[in-house]
Amino acid sequence: MIRAMRALLCILVLAALLPGQQGAALPRALRARLAALLPDGKAFGGKPAGAAAYYSTDLYKYIDGGAEAYHQRGFVALAHREYKTASAEITVDIYDMGRAANALDTFRAERSPDCRAVAIGAGGYAAEGMLNFTGGRYYVKLLAFSQAGGAAAALETAARNISGRIGPAPE
Amino acid sequence: MLRSLEAIGQTVGLTDESVCPTLPSKDFHPCGAGGPRGRPARQSISSRLLTRRQFAITAAAAAAAPAPAAAPSLAIARAKVLAPPEGIAEEARRLARAAVDSLGGMGRFVSRGCVVWVKPNIGWDRRPEQAACSCPDVVAAIVQMCYQAGAGKVIVGDNPCAPAERSYMRSGIRAAAEKAGAQCPYMDDRKFRKMAIRGGRAIREWEVYTGIVEADRLINVAIAKQHSLCAATLGMKNLMGAIGGDRNRFHQNIGVALADLAGFLRPQLVVLDAVRILAANGPTGGNLSDVRRKGTIAAGVDQVAVDAFGATLLGLAPGDVPYVAEGNARGLGTMNFESLAPIRVEI
Numbered sequence: 001m002i003r004a005m006r007a008l009l010c011i012l013v014l015a016a017l018l019p020g021q022q023g024a025a026l027p028r029a030l031r032a033r034l035a036a037l038l039p040d041g042k043a044f045g046g047k048p049a050g051a052a053a054y055y056s057t058d059l060y061k062y063i064d065g066g067a068e069a070y071h072q073r074g075f076v077a078l079a080h081r082e083y084k085t086a087s088a089e090i091t092v093d094i095y096d097m098g099r100a101a102n103a104l105d106t107f108r109a110e111r112s113p114d115c116r117a118v119a120i121g122a123g124g125y126a127a128e129g130m131l132n133f134t135g136g137r138y139y140v141k142l143l144a145f146s147q148a149g150g151a152a153a154a155l156e157t158a159a160r161n162i163s164g165r166i167g168p169a170p171e
Numbered sequence: 172m173l174r175s176l177e178a179i180g181q182t183v184g185l186t187d188e189s190v191c192p193t194l195p196s197k198d199f200h201p202c203g204a205g206g207p208r209g210r211p212a213r214q215s216i217s218s219r220l221l222t223r224r225q226f227a228i229t230a231a232a233a234a235a236a237p238a239p240a241a242a243p244s245l246a247i248a249r250a251k252v253l254a255p256p257e258g259i260a261e262e263a264r265r266l267a268r269a270a271v272d273s274l275g276g277m278g279r280f281v282s283r284g285c286v287v288w289v290k291p292n293i294g295w296d297r298r299p300e301q302a303a304c305s306c307p308d309v310v311a312a313i314v315q316m317c318y319q320a321g322a323g324k325v326i327v328g329d330n331p332c333a334p335a336e337r338s339y340m341r342s343g344i345r346a347a348a349e350k351a352g353a354q355c356p357y358m359d360d361r362k363f364r365k366m367a368i369r370g371g372r373a374i375r376e377w378e379v380y381t382g383i384v385e386a387d388r389l390i391n392v393a394i395a396k397q398h399s400l401c402a403a404t405l406g407m408k409n410l411m412g413a414i415g416g417d418r419n420r421f422h423q424n425i426g427v428a429l430a431d432l433a434g435f436l437r438p439q440l441v442v443l444d445a446v447r448i449l450a451a452n453g454p455t456g457g458n459l460s461d462v463r464r465k466g467t468i469a470a471g472v473d474q475v476a477v478d479a480f481g482a483t484l485l486g487l488a489p490g491d492v493p494y495v496a497e498g499n500a501r502g503l504g505t506m507n508f509e510s511l512a513p514i515r516v517e518i
Contacts, residue, residue, distance in 0.1 A: 060419035064294075064332040064411075065454045068422055069399040091296075110452050112460035127460045129298075143457050145298065145341065 026054050026077055030096070034079035037094050037138065037165045044157040046083035046090060053080045069109070070095065074102035076137075085154050088146035092158065095139040103139040107132065120159045121166070131155045135166035244473050245513040246273035247480065250466030262466060263308035263446045265518050270442065270470035271316055273514040280440045281388055283321035288386035289313055289353065290438070292394050292409050293329035293344050295455055296337040302447040303456040304338065305394045307347035309444045309468065313392055314351035325353040326382065329412040332454075358382075363415035371431040373424045378415040383436070391438040391474070395465075395481040396449035396456065401425045402492045403485050404454050405478035406441040407433040426493025433474055433494070434503055441477040443469040445484050469513075475504025476511055 026034075031054055041047050055078040059067040062080065076096040083090040097103040107123065110132070115125040121133030121140065129151060131142045140162055144151035248269035254262040271277055281287055291305035299307055310327060317325045327348035331338040335357040339345040348355045363378040383389060393409035400422055401408065407429045411418055413436060421428045445467040449456045456462070465484055471477040475498040479489035489506035490496045499506040 060422075062332070063455050064418055065401075065404075065422065066399055067419065110458075112451065112458050114460040115458070127458050129301075130458050141457075 026056055030077055034077060034094060034096060037162060038079055038081050038092060039083075039158060039161045039165070041083045041085075041158075043161040044083075044085060044090070044154045046085040046154065046158070049082045049084045049089070051081075054078065055080070070097075070106060073106045073109075074098040083158075085151075087148050088144045088151035088154055090151070090154060090158060091143040091145075092162065093141040093143075094162065095141070097137055097139055100134070100136050103134045103137050107134045107139050118156060118159070120156070121163045124159065126152065126155065128152075129155075131159050133159060133163065135163050138166055140166075242279065243274050243514050244511045245469065245471035245476050245480070245508055246270045246516065247467065247469045247513050248273065248516045248518060251517045253464050253466045259306075259446060259464075260308040262518075263306045263444070263468070264312040266446065266466070266468040267309045267312035267442065267444075267470075268316065269516050269518050270468045271313070271440070273516050274440075274470055274472070277313075277316035277320040280390070281317050281320040281322050284323040285317075285321070285387040286385075287317045287322045287325045287388040287390060288383050289317070289325060289327045289348070289390045289392055290383065290409065290413060291327060291329060291344055291392040292404070292412065293335075293338050293342050294331045294333065294412060296333040296341050297456060298341055299343050300447070300459060300462065301456050302394060302396060302449040302462045303454065304342035304344065305392050306444045306446045307343035309442065309446065310344050310392055311347040311351040313390060313442060314348055314353040317390070318352055322388075325351075326386065327353045327355045328358055328380075328382065330358045330380065330415060331412065358415075360415065366435075368431050368435045370434060373427040374421075374431045377432070379435070380413050380415070383413045388440075389436060389438040391441045393441070393443055393481075394448070395443055395445045395484050397451050397453040397461075397485055399453065401429075401494065402487055403478075403482055405481040405492065405495070406438075406443055406474050407478055407494045407498060410436050410438075426497040429494035430497040430501055430503060433498060434501070438474060439472070441471055441474045443477050443481045445469070445481065448484055450485065471511075471513075473504035473508075473511060475499050475506055476508040476513075479506035479508045480513070 035052060038052055055062050059070060059075060059078060074097050076098045079094045081092050097106055111125065115127045118124040118126045118131065121135040124133035129144045133140050142155050142159055144155050248266045250262050250266060289310060291310045293304050295303040297303035314325050345355045358380055362381045364381050365376050366379045367376050368374050391406050391409055393406040396404045398404045410432050411421060445465040448463050448465050449461055450463045451461040452458060469477050469480050475495060478495045482489045482492045482495060495506050498504055
């Protein structure tokens with residue numbers, strides 16, 4: 001009985017020490033790298049609305065049903081944060097796809113032909129209330145919700161800010 | 172004597188409804204203690220106090236009359252001309268009403284005092300124009316029809332993928348449903364209960380929302396959209412919002428698992444909203460370029476048939492959608508929806 005209790009204790013201690021599988025327990029270095037890509041909002045006149053959220057193997061908690069397509073393409077982690085500006089709510093999703101080829105592959109699969117090209121990152125494009133681009137291993141998706149319209153400028157500014165943080169096509 | 176009268180009634184093709192037109196139609200399931208949803212607890216003729224004379228008159232009339240047409244199983248309402256953006260809300264309401272009316276009206280499904288659970292797709296933090304969630308005006312129209320049919324309480328709810336407080340608000344469904352008189356609560360984690368999925372092949376038990384199971388009626392109000400994993404989100408897929416637990420496990424064998432769930436929940440009415448459809452990048456969407464206007468709403472009692480029709484709106488064959496094929500194979504309904512001679516209306 002005591003042996004069984006000891007074994008159980010060992011398992012619990014080991015489980016606590018091992019890197020977690022939940023997004024909330026991303027390896028510290030990965031989390032820090034993603035956190036550094038999230039803007040503080042000042043550049044586009046916004047403020048973060050709540051804390052950033054991180055997902056890895058639990059991506060389905062954020063995009064249930066859509067997660068598998070990302071996992072199949074090498075998804076590593078997602079950093080998600082929401083912002084409020086005077087006229088819009090902006091959602092920033094930065095997918096770390098492990099490799100630039102994976103990021104491009106996912107980006108291309110989701111690209112809509114009717115969108116307007118923007119010179120941000122690789123192949124950036126925008127439509128009403130959204131802007132997507134890739135930069136190195138990252139696939140970045142921004143959404144804006146605005147009753148009054150006029151969120152396009154804020155989206156572009158936010159996207160440029162993130163693209164600048166990513167830098168010139170890092171792996 | 173009463174038993175023999177019942178036997179005679181059956182011999183001449185009398186149903187309870189034909190004996191007494193005020194009795195509910197064939198698909199009516201009494202509320203409350205009438206038995207579990209989906210299993211009609213029909214009132215027998217013997218419980219009606221008919222005199223011998225009344226019975227003879229009615230039986231003679233029934234024998235002389237042509238056989239009553241079977242109640243329609245599927246109705247498809249389309250807009251003759253697609254409304255401009257400012258007219259979509261009105262178009263959606265009219266289409267929803269036309270589709271349900273073509274099935275015989277909401278009174279066929281809902282009776283006085285019923286508790287009705289309306290299950291839209293409120294899965295995502297998206298605006299109605301982005302077509303990731305059910306159109307709020309369709310939901311509101313269904314709620315209104317339920318109350319007009321005498322429902323005691325209408326509850327609108329879903330277990331979204333995005334945070335509920337955001338998706339309920341952004342989709343416009345909470346505001347529209349509450350304006351129409353429905354309650355629109357967030358699902359309470361404590362109210363999911365592990366339930367045996369009888370006949371389940373991929374899932375034998377799962378956490379299902381008790382409020383939905385306990386409601387007298389379940390009306391599934393789904394939107395038609397592309398889905399990256401299972402080709403399409405339609406009515407049967409929308410039922411995933413009735414469950415909790417690790418829903419990603421469903422995706423490992425999604426066709427079979429969804430057929431299991433659909434066989435368990437068996438909504439009395441399925442309304443498929445294709446006022447706008449999300450033609451790509453589902454289920455999340457977000458890009459208006461992926462949205463197409465179809466100006467169509469289907470309503471039906473055969474959930475496989477409704478979804479089979481919905482698949483065609485997305486340019487798919489019904490059999491391309493794994494849960495439609497599985498539902499058809501196990502007899503939950505038919506994916507040959509044309510065999511049901513759907514009623515088509517244009518408004």
